[in-house]
Amino acid sequence: MKNIIVGQSGGPTSVINSSVAGVYKKAKELGVEHVYGMVHGIEGFLEENFIDLDDYLSDNNNYELLKRTPAAFLGSCRYKLPKVEGNEDVYEKIFSILEKHEIDAFFYTGGNDSMDTIKMLSDYAKEHNKTQVFMGVPKTIDNDLPITDHCPGYGSCAKYIATSLREVIRDNASFSKNRLTVCIVEIMGRNAGWLTAAAALAKDETGEGVDAIYLPEVDFELDKFIENIKKLSETKSSIVVAVSEGIHDKDGKFICELSDGDRSVDAFGHKQLSGTATTLANIIAKETGFKTRAIEFSTLQRAASHIASLTDINEAEMVGEKAVEEANNGNTGMMVTLVRKSSNPYSCETGIYDIHDIANVEKKVPIEWIDLDNNQMKQEFIDYAKPLIIGELQPIYKDGIPQHLLRK
């Protein structure tokens, strides 16, 4: 491979840049001349908005900083490639840019929507006898890509959630039973509850943890929820509940829609959700008279690189390296996967898998991992998730604040 290019797409994570670092590292080991980065994904690519990663990453200090930098260093996008039919000009433009810059391989880090881009480009290349290869590099805090055991980005987000919830539990328990506060914490995850399930990891040795967990995999019943809070209040002096932003009733109506009707829709047609915790906090206050508090982890959960999981950072780098290695072997139209060999002791390797089985498919939390009677996660989930949050990569502090690497 003479030159290669890497891009970032979709919602950012704490470790998406470690995958870019991995792509760069392996490519340089293999003697690739230029490792380009597309600025703002395929959107920037179409404008030939590239940077040469040598300008940043040939300096090892910058390489280390990049691994500690959250969000998309290269810039991300939410551009969905149109169908080939009727849009041949877009595809011709993409391949002409690749040819012009002698780019032999194209790497894209992203989730379900981004893997669709790899699928369409690799299919087009095969059909038109193009030699360039296209590889998907998994990245999503949502952990909802199929085939792969888990997704880079998930572990760090889960670690943030468990750490912050434990702190919220401490804070909420500061006052006595006569000032009982019901704290409802909203966690990202539209259709898949992997992140909200990570709330279960906050439990400590004493058994003190989140009092109830509500995932979008299970239809939400408001009456039962209120009943559960009342029951908890009989014995607890502090109640902390974790809810997914995507919880909905049996008719599919989102709980946040109970309070306000219109919601904007993103480029992929997904409804923009928020306000689930606030909606529920208001309902509980009204129904029980308890003091309530709503907390939304919002983008903090996906950007908190200062408490990223070292396991996650290492795996994000690993999938970047693997993508380059496999592209160099001539593979295309594949996504790198993480293949768990063992949970205890934890061991995980990389593999590759046909992108057609991955793009646009969502993997949800298995219902049998949910303790429906107690609104908790079962041990199977704990065993699955716990290894993914282990380890820390010490931030590089300056003036008391973690440093990041920025594009010039």
Added chain:
Amino acid sequence: MKNIIVGQSGGPTSVINSSVAGVYKKAKELGVEHVYGMVHGIEGFLEENFIDLDDYLSDNNNYELLKRTPAAFLGSCRYKLPKVEGNEDVYEKIFSILEKHEIDAFFYTGGNDSMDTIKMLSDYAKEHNKTQVFMGVPKTIDNDLPITDHCPGYGSCAKYIATSLREVIRDNASFSKNRLTVCIVEIMGRNAGWLTAAAALAKDETGEGVDAIYLPEVDFELDKFIENIKKLSETKSSIVVAVSEGIHDKDGKFICELSDGDRSVDAFGHKQLSGTATTLANIIAKETGFKTRAIEFSTLQRAASHIASLTDINEAEMVGEKAVEEANNGNTGMMVTLVRKSSNPYSCETGIYDIHDIANVEKKVPIEWIDLDNNQMKQEFIDYAKPLIIGELQPIYKDGIPQHLLRK
């Protein structure tokens, strides 16, 4: 001093437990027999709900864990002592409990309201020739206690705010100018803007930081705010603004009240504020059509011990030790203060000051430290705040999550 007692009051911080640790440490050095902790402050004290800190802190591992545990290890309260007149029974009860347990000194960590408790008890003791001494130990994320240069709890909260804002800025900048997002971050601080001002510390070497900062010390003008966002949008592809929960218009009407009328009131008669960021995000979306996002740091900012400032932890411990030392010297009705000797290099000592000049007085951010034209903080503030966020105390991790010390 034969026995002493320490209590925690008011809203918790990341480092309030370090002050309890300091009280314990110094008392043991001085040969105090029992160091009691009141469970839930004066409220628990009145029920003789004590623990003996030896049961926890004679083990050095627990001492280290306590310094890393956020919120009130002993439990807090928001109990306001009634006036002596007509409530003599309450005061008699307090002193009879002290006498029964041979407690010679009473230490209370807290903010303005809690210092009032120390004032009333020490005044009562003097008037009734009681020998017990009462010392205030400063604690408040709000940094609004007078006389003291700053308050333990502030530095860690400021460090969390600066760190998280830098991460939010990275996240918000992931997308390109054609997906400009205006992110409005709400920070605690009802009347004093010290915490919101700490947003200025997020600025990095490249000058990239928060685009505007709005403190409650300055009347908020909605028209000018909208105008500023529009102006910023001309050159920026991402806008992040920090606002205090307590910003209000020239008539004193809180901005969050623009969207919803009724607000509950806490035990001290303070209005419960929230939703300022959401209110402004909705207004901006309507007025400009930009995508907006509201983030509330909520209790996360005061509980994030995993990113606490080592300077703050050390000073919190120091004020606890000083309180015991001065009580042992026979002082009463005083609060420990932090006295800055130099900002660069930073050096700070402890002092004591008459509680009458402190209780119920609020210290605000000096107007001359605010760059009113640019909605930013001036260098004077940066020089003041920067030393307070320096240093980290590595959490003690287990299964990937920081450990805390809990009461049995």
